[in-house]
Amino acid sequence: MKLVLQIALGAFIALAAMNIIEYLIVRYQVEIAIESLNASMKEVAESIPKPLQRHTRVISPRSKPDCLLESGNVYNETYLTCRQGQKLTIEFNPNTGKERVLRSEPVIRHTL
Secondary structure, three states: HHHHHHHHHHHHHHHHHHHHHHHHHHHHHHHHHHHHHHHHHHHHHOOOOOOOOHHHHHHHHOHHHHHHOOOOOOHHHHHHHHHHOOEEEEEOOOOEEEEEEEEEEEOOOOOO
């Protein structure tokens, strides 16, 4: 009878050990599956195009001598833009990293 109890106890311990090992294996497989799913979701999220962003940039007006120097001592469009400054409405595309000027207007109006 003692031998039967020892065998039964040994079988029970072996069965319990097998269940624990099976649980750990399943848990490990689930963790790997979750990591794989998270990586896939991150790739999908990164592939979705990001919306265009608009912002305003102001270039301050500069002095007459500075603007004449920039325009080559000629009163032209470069000089006028330099003297008036610029308020630019810019559209930035984060997918391509490029900016596009949508609108440009003078900050102030100067006479030549």
